[in-house]
Amino acid sequence: MTLGSRPTGSVSVDVAIVGAGPYGLSLAAHLGACGVEHRIFGEPMGAWKANMPPGMLLKSYPWATNLSDAESASTIKKFCAERAQPYHDELTPLPIERFLEYAEAFRALHAPHVERKLLATLQPGPDGFHARFSDGETIVARRVVVAVGLQAFRRLPQEAAQLPVEMRSHSGDYGPLDALDGKEVVVVGSGSSATDLAAMLSERGVSVSLVARAAHLDFAARPRTRTLLERTAAPTSGIGQGWTIGACARYPQLIRLLPEDRRVQIANGKAWGPVGSAFARDRVVGKVPLWLGRNLRKIGTQGDQVVLDLTDQVGASHALRCDHVIFATGYSIDANRLDFLDHKILSQMRLVEKSPTLSSQYETSVPGLHFIGPAAANSFGPVCRFVYGAQHAARQLARHLSGEIRRHPTPTNVQPHYSPVIP
Ligand SMILES: Cc1cc2nc3c(=O)[nH]c(=O)nc-3n(C[C@H](O)[C@H](O)[C@H](O)COP(=O)(O)OP(=O)(O)OC[C@H]3O[C@@H](n4cnc5c(N)ncnc54)[C@H](O)[C@@H]3O)c2cc1C
Structure with missing residues (x-):
């Protein structure tokens, strides 16, 4: 397969990542580092380019808005330092334009093989998931990770x-x-x-x-240098200040262990908006x-x-x-609104308040189908609604998938397909 060419016909892949925003790109970086065969689909940072206005200032701390790679080396701080661009961990906001330039550099380094096409249908099959794309290509993926963000879930009164x-x-x-x-x-x-x-x-x-x-x-309070007392009373975390928010940011795996109603309450808690x-x-x-x-x-x-x-x-x-x-009435996760999901998948998928219930490996009740990003918030808490949550999801899932694939390698008569394609 040469650069720029499009594969045709049915091909097989170990992992298909659907979505090339912060979560999908981070996962691709981690899977690449583990040597896991994968393909990644979607418009790189599509939602940030098409669904957020130019000139927008990010609300997350710059230090907490890194995409995640295995070495934690490709940070925004490093990106800005290399280009002599202004940067401060907390005190100055990151303009969306700079964040997009950084994400593009991250993509070029860690996920140059993103394929700019959309998943049209996803169906279960005996040999894996059959995924058909907007250009007509169909692939068979042993595992699928859905990282499509928020845009399908707009809430209108x-x-x-x-x-x-x-x-x-x-x-x-x-x-x-x-x-x-x-x-x-x-x-x-x-x-x-x-x-x-x-x-x-x-x-x-x-x-x-x-x-x-x-x-x-x-x-939100204007960022400023805080005293030791203030930082002790309400420590800073990747998604805000305070002990509870801090626990949600640092230990999403513990949120998942809480009783279901408590988890859902935390995920949708007043503290996170508006x-x-x-x-x-x-x-x-x-x-x-x-x-x-x-x-x-x-x-x-x-x-x-x-x-x-x-x-x-x-x-x-x-x-x-x-x-x-x-x-500007927000988003409400509802798996039924993902029109690429086949009814067989939907009928098998356990939902809580319309969000998929996930295992500690971000896996739905449909074996091999994972969700990361905001759709995982009911299981892993509010960190999933922020770029900051990409680190836990990508690290955890890459470790799991690489272990699974080592334990159950692709049968030798099926050729995995890895395609470095940018149309
Ligand atoms: C206005 C606004 C401002 C925000 N500001 C911040 C902020 O400052 N800091 C912060 O941490 N978070 C912020 N967020 C939240 C942030 O958007 C999410 O945390 C983050 O983008 C989620 O990343 P993601 O990779 O899950 O999805 P997204 O970034 O939404 O990316 C989705 C990807 O899926 C692809 N896709 C969609 N459908 C398909 C399909 N059918 N087939 C293939 N690909 C598909 C898209 O092309 C895209 O590549 C903001 C959100 C909004 C709406």
Whole structure:
């Protein structure tokens, strides 16, 4: 197979990684280091390029936003130092552009074989999973790791369905914001996507207001050098400050051992959102009209405009008009929404609150099918919703898969296929 060529027909591979975001790329790096045959599919950092606006500042600490390789050598800090780019572990935020440049360098070094195509269908077969891709290729994979991130799981309130599609969107639809120039926009939500979008739209001169059920907006504290006492009372971890958050960040395998209802509660706990990023506060408060403590009672259209019927906490109503509503209403994991999963797989897969229940090896109740990334949060806790969680998932799963493959090698009459393809 030469560089750039496309394999055709049915081929076999030990591990297929579906998704080339931080989790998929990290796993590919670890599998490569263990010598495990694998292929990885998806648009490299696709969600970060297409579904997050240029100019966005990352909310995670730069030191906690590394993709993971076996030596823990390819860090953002090293990347920035080699290019004389500004970097601080905690005090200055990482712009998305720099993070993407870093991820591209990581991909080129550790996962140059990413194949830019999407999984269309995944079916169980006697010899493994039959995976068909958007270009028509079908492969047989003995194990499949799903690392498709959040975008399939956008949550829209029921009211949104009452609007024509050109008058409403989800925060995950942006990318560049040019399409909103010249419009009057309302953003619904109070988390970091809502406040980031409101800030960025207001700064580019778009008339934007923000509507939220919450009576006030919470923002993360601005990073600063903390005293020893402060650090002892609330230690810093890869996903925030505090003892509980710290335990979730450091010991995801222990979260999995908790009773199911406690795990789900922790995964969806109030502490993890909706919270605006520290750097959005000054760009939103006093700059963007805020309609807080408001419930969206009804939504409809009048001529070319959307009319949002809001009620406040004492029941008084107010009609807000705009050209376009962005629902920054988050994501809700639901395995049934992964349309590549065959119904046989779905019927076998044990779900808790629509998320797959996972073993200590991130394996679903369908043997050989693994999930990593945000879809693993109900089992391994909130760290899975952050890039930081890629390290545990990639390290743990690579160790497991390489052991399994050593114990049960591919039968010699089946040729594994490893393809260094970038179309
Ligand atoms: C607006 C926003 C801001 C965020 N900011 C931060 C932050 O500052 N710090 C942080 O730690 N986390 C942040 N997050 C969370 C972060 O996005 C996730 O933690 C992380 O991206 C999850 O990585 P992933 O690899 O699981 O998925 P993703 O990064 O979403 O990547 C998904 C991959 O799957 C591929 N894919 C999807 N469907 C298919 C298919 N059918 N076939 C093949 N491939 C497919 C895509 O092409 C892509 O390569 C943010 C999220 C959002 C929405």
